[in-house]
Amino acid sequence: MNRNASAPRAPRFSAxxxxxxxxxxxxxxxxxxxxxxxxxxxxxxxxxVIDGRSVWVNRRCVWMAHHALKTGDTVEVPRAxxxxxxxxxxxxxxxxxxxxxxxxxxxxxxxxxVLVETDGFVVVDKPAGLLANGGAGSVEAILxxxxxxxxxxxxxxxxxxxxxxxxLARNHAAHLAAVEVFKTRLVRKEYHAIxxxxxxxxHQRIDTPLDGQQAVTHVLREAVSNDASFxxxxxxxxxxxxxxxxxxxxxxxxxxxxxxxxxRARDPRLMAISRQMLHASSLELPDxxxxxxxxxxxxxxxxxxxxxxxxxxxxxx
Numbered sequence: 001m002n003r004n005a006s007a008p009r010a011p012r013f014s015a016x017x018x019x020x021x022x023x024x025x026x027x028x029x030x031x032x033x034x035x036x037x038x039x040x041x042x043x044x045x046x047x048x049v050i051d052g053r054s055v056w057v058n059r060r061c062v063w064m065a066h067h068a069l070k071t072g073d074t075v076e077v078p079r080a081x082x083x084x085x086x087x088x089x090x091x092x093x094x095x096x097x098x099x100x101x102x103x104x105x106x107x108x109x110x111x112x113x114v115l116v117e118t119d120g121f122v123v124v125d126k127p128a129g130l131l132a133n134g135g136a137g138s139v140e141a142i143l144x145x146x147x148x149x150x151x152x153x154x155x156x157x158x159x160x161x162x163x164x165x166x167x168l169a170r171n172h173a174a175h176l177a178a179v180e181v182f183k184t185r186l187v188r189k190e191y192h193a194i195x196x197x198x199x200x201x202x203h204q205r206i207d208t209p210l211d212g213q214q215a216v217t218h219v220l221r222e223a224v225s226n227d228a229s230f231x232x233x234x235x236x237x238x239x240x241x242x243x244x245x246x247x248x249x250x251x252x253x254x255x256x257x258x259x260x261x262x263x264r265a266r267d268p269r270l271m272a273i274s275r276q277m278l279h280a281s282s283l284e285l286p287d288x289x290x291x292x293x294x295x296x297x298x299x300x301x302x303x304x305x306x307x308x309x310x311x312x313x314x315x316x317x
Contacts, residue, residue: 017078017271078272119289152170282299
């Protein structure tokens with residue numbers, strides 16, 4: 001019997017995607033248990049992959065761990081996500097710790113690149129996949145060990161899957177001063193994003209209120225292809241998920257955004273992207289504790305971002 005005869009045909013660009021066919025023995029199994037078994041993950045690690053909105057069932061993004069699978073379903077996971085989950089997940093013979101285990105597991109081997117240092121602050125190049133602040137495994141926790149500065153504290157936040165410039169204060173007084181500056185419009189933040197679709201405007205100002213509050217986003221088109229657009233984005237306000245929500249609101253969601261973006265993918269390339277393509281490229285503000293001094297930092301586009309530009313025909317940058 002040819003076991004591949006009835007298997008769903010892998011889509012184009014499947015080199016970037018783990019394509020898993022659901023057979024009769026797996027019918028009725030939950031998505032979490034299926035991924036745990038097929039990818040060699042603990043159940044907690046499998047759930048973390050699902051929670052990250054990186055799993056597609058029959059080309060539809062599914063984030064319910066207990067979603068019941070049926071014979072003939074096709075489950076797809078970006079290879080980069082599957083590989084990262086395998087690296088982080090302890091052996092299945094160990095306790096089911098999954099992602100986010102102990103301090104040694106989360107921080108071991110991690111290194112955060114420092115972009116700018118002043119007496120009171122550090123600007124770092126946050127990798128995608130890490131929380132800005134919180135417990136073990138966050139940027140804060142890693143840097144406290146890396147720089148031997150236990151009082152480091154993030155001044156603002158970037159989403160877990162957003163990369164780029166992040167400001168941390170070296171002490172409590174500096175943190176309080178910086179928070180006050182961030183309440184003003186003296187902080188200049190620029191981002192780069194890859195959006196789904198061909199963005200038609202050279203420049204657009206989006207001022208749709210978010211959560212009942214004023215929100216202003218400026219979008220500059222840098223390059224386009226038939227299926228995606230490379231955008232520079234500047235925000236005047238800092239509402240939660242502002243860029244992602246504003247772009248999704250005008251029907252140009254960020255590539256890889258599983259929360260505000262496309263819930264069903266007709267283009268297999270969209271399933272191969274392991275995270276939202278949003279990068280905090282630059283940060284500039286007056287130093288909150290040193291009069292007349294400005295803090296300026298720039299973060300180059302990371303490798304996965306450049307690879308996505310190339311995937312959508314916008315070349316190397």
